[in-house]
Amino acid sequence: MTATELCYLTIREASSRLQSGQLSPVDLTRAFLDRIEQLDGTLQSYITVLPERAMAAARTAEADLLQGHAKGPLHGIPIALKDLYDTQGIRTTASSRVMADRVPTEDATTTARLEAAGAILLGKLSMHEFALGGPDPTCGFPLARNPWNLDHIPGGSSSGSGAAVAAGLCMGSLGSCTGGSIRGPAAYSSIVGLKATYGRVSRYGVVPLSWSLDHCGPMTWTVEDSALMLQAIAGYDPKDPTSSQAPVPDYTATLGSSIKGLTIGVPRHFFFADDPRIDRDVLTTVDQALQVLEELGARIQEVTIPTLDYCGAAQPVIMLSEAFAYHEQNLRTKPEAFGEMVRARFRTGGLFSSSDYVQAQRVRNVLKRQCAETLRQVDVLASPTMSSPAPAFSEMDAMTTARRPSFTGPYNLTGMPAISVPCGFTPSGLPVGLQIAGKPFDEPTVLRVAYAYEQQARWFDQRPPI
Amino acid sequence: MTTPDAISLEQFQILTERAGLNLTPDEVTALKPMYDFHAAQIRSLHEIPLDAEDLAVSFSPTWDPQA
Numbered sequence: 001m002t003a004t005e006l007c008y009l010t011i012r013e014a015s016s017r018l019q020s021g022q023l024s025p026v027d028l029t030r031a032f033l034d035r036i037e038q039l040d041g042t043l044q045s046y047i048t049v050l051p052e053r054a055m056a057a058a059r060t061a062e063a064d065l066l067q068g069h070a071k072g073p074l075h076g077i078p079i080a081l082k083d084l085y086d087t088q089g090i091r092t093t094a095s096s097r098v099m100a101d102r103v104p105t106e107d108a109t110t111t112a113r114l115e116a117a118g119a120i121l122l123g124k125l126s127m128h129e130f131a132l133g134g135p136d137p138t139c140g141f142p143l144a145r146n147p148w149n150l151d152h153i154p155g156g157s158s159s160g161s162g163a164a165v166a167a168g169l170c171m172g173s174l175g176s177c178t179g180g181s182i183r184g185p186a187a188y189s190s191i192v193g194l195k196a197t198y199g200r201v202s203r204y205g206v207v208p209l210s211w212s213l214d215h216c217g218p219m220t221w222t223v224e225d226s227a228l229m230l231q232a233i234a235g236y237d238p239k240d241p242t243s244s245q246a247p248v249p250d251y252t253a254t255l256g257s258s259i260k261g262l263t264i265g266v267p268r269h270f271f272f273a274d275d276p277r278i279d280r281d282v283l284t285t286v287d288q289a290l291q292v293l294e295e296l297g298a299r300i301q302e303v304t305i306p307t308l309d310y311c312g313a314a315q316p317v318i319m320l321s322e323a324f325a326y327h328e329q330n331l332r333t334k335p336e337a338f339g340e341m342v343r344a345r346f347r348t349g350g351l352f353s354s355s356d357y358v359q360a361q362r363v364r365n366v367l368k369r370q371c372a373e374t375l376r377q378v379d380v381l382a383s384p385t386m387s388s389p390a391p392a393f394s395e396m397d398a399m400t401t402a403r404r405p406s407f408t409g410p411y412n413l414t415g416m417p418a419i420s421v422p423c424g425f426t427p428s429g430l431p432v433g434l435q436i437a438g439k440p441f442d443e444p445t446v447l448r449v450a451y452a453y454e455q456q457a458r459w460f461d462q463r464p465p466i
Numbered sequence: 467m468t469t470p471d472a473i474s475l476e477q478f479q480i481l482t483e484r485a486g487l488n489l490t491p492d493e494v495t496a497l498k499p500m501y502d503f504h505a506a507q508i509r510s511l512h513e514i515p516l517d518a519e520d521l522a523v524s525f526s527p528t529w530d531p532q533a
Binding site: 212310312313314316317320328331332344345347348350351352355356358359360361362363364365366368398399402403413 | 481482485486487488489496497499500501503504507508510511512514516519520521522523
């Protein structure tokens with residue numbers, strides 16, 4: 001296989017070759033490091049690359065596999081982490097000058113679980129500063145570019161994760177999501193991004209943006225790969241006070257099961273509204289994806305969730321209020337260390353009243369209840385992931401994200417699992433994502449629907465032209 | 467662009483001082499449009515009749531970090 005073909009293997013494909021001895025983790029890791037060196041000067045998806053550490057881990061993995069000590073499907077798989085995830089002894093910056101020299105003394109729980117599964121860490125990925133909107137050239141860190149069109153953003157805040165997975169610069173990544181920062185870059189970069197149920201994946205050791213909205217999850221080329229990564233990181237963590245003790249199922253067990261008879265709810269009143277801020281090409285593309293799901297035997301049913309209309313008001317109040325609380329000290333003592341966009345947004349969070357915050361949390365409860373009631377009638381909800389395709393860098397300012405309706409934020413408010421899977425391209429060649437959301441802790445059904453669509457549509461056969 | 471219900475620049479400055487932001491006059495002026503944008507949306511939140519609706523986030527006394 002050529003080096004490019006190696007880097008374009010899925011985790012499942014690579015794992016099979018690694019465990020049968022057809023492929024060495026050393027050769028695979030070297031292929032990725034070479035490709036990063038070749039392409040990342042343009043893509044800027046990495047903040048920190050760890051070639052010596054990665055090769056050492058690859059040699060250890062090779063020895064383990066040769067001796068028959070396979071740890072599981074992630075053993076020997078090169079991955080990268082959003083630079084929000086603490087890595088012991090390796091700087092973790094959150095893409096901010098505020099943390100430019102921060103070197104954690106302990107791995108995040110998710111970092112440790114991936115290492116225990118035998119994954120090989122290639123490096124730390126670029127992101128929007130402190131996981132909040134961007135990209136901001138004043139943050140002092142590289143801005144990742146969209147491999148499908150370098151003049152456009154790859155989405156955020158897990159921007160480097162989206163770009164690196166799409167361009168074959170890592171086999172999988174972890175992103176974080178407070179309002180859409182896993183699914184947004186997944187949609188814009190034509191990859192899969194899974195925001196697991198709140199509490200499903202530990203947030204310990206992940207720099208917080210908003211404690212009650214932050215979620216962690218995988219970003220990969222395929223749905224199955226996301227299921228494999230989720231399997232390694234899901235589960236109770238006593239260090240995270242919001243971690244759930246709900247049992248962890250086998251996330252790959254029902255992939256490939258028919259979706260015939262499943263009911264898919266579509267809140268068209270919100271996601272397909274007659275709103276000039278919602279791109280018509282995106283809606284057309286997603287409607288075509290819904291048709292595919294129908295052809296696969298699912299029943300599409302229009303549903304109404306009235307409180308969706310208030311998510312755009314509620315989510316930022318909660319997010320920015322909690323973010324201000326975390327950053328308050330630094331905002332007062334060294335505001336110049338923040339990039340302009342994030343500084344302004346965090347400062348705004350300090351200006352909301354307590355009754356604003358409480359009201360937003362109460363509206364959130366109404367939304368949770370309405371979604372739960374709807375999910376008694378349907379199995380999952382489907383929609384476009386984003387209201388528009390990836391904007392150009394030239395279009396971005398501090399308010400760009402806030403002005404567009406958020407199609408991802410509602411599922412951060414509710415904590416429901418939600419995935420974005422590629423569903424096509426606009427006439428101008430920009431990727432479009434299909435979002436599937438489900439009942440709390442029902443990742444298996446969400447993955448099953450996404451997998452069924454993915455295998456039928458096969459958008460994963462197309463890689464970006466780089 | 468300010469809406470008819472937007473607070474004045476002077477009132478906004480008091481808000482920023484109360485939050486301990488210590489902004490320069492230029493920074494106050496620059497930040498106000500972002501606040502006005504969110505404030506307009508927040509007004510809609512306060513107009514929803516929620517009766518005795520509970521908070522979405524409740525304190526749980528049962529977490530044991532040693533578990």
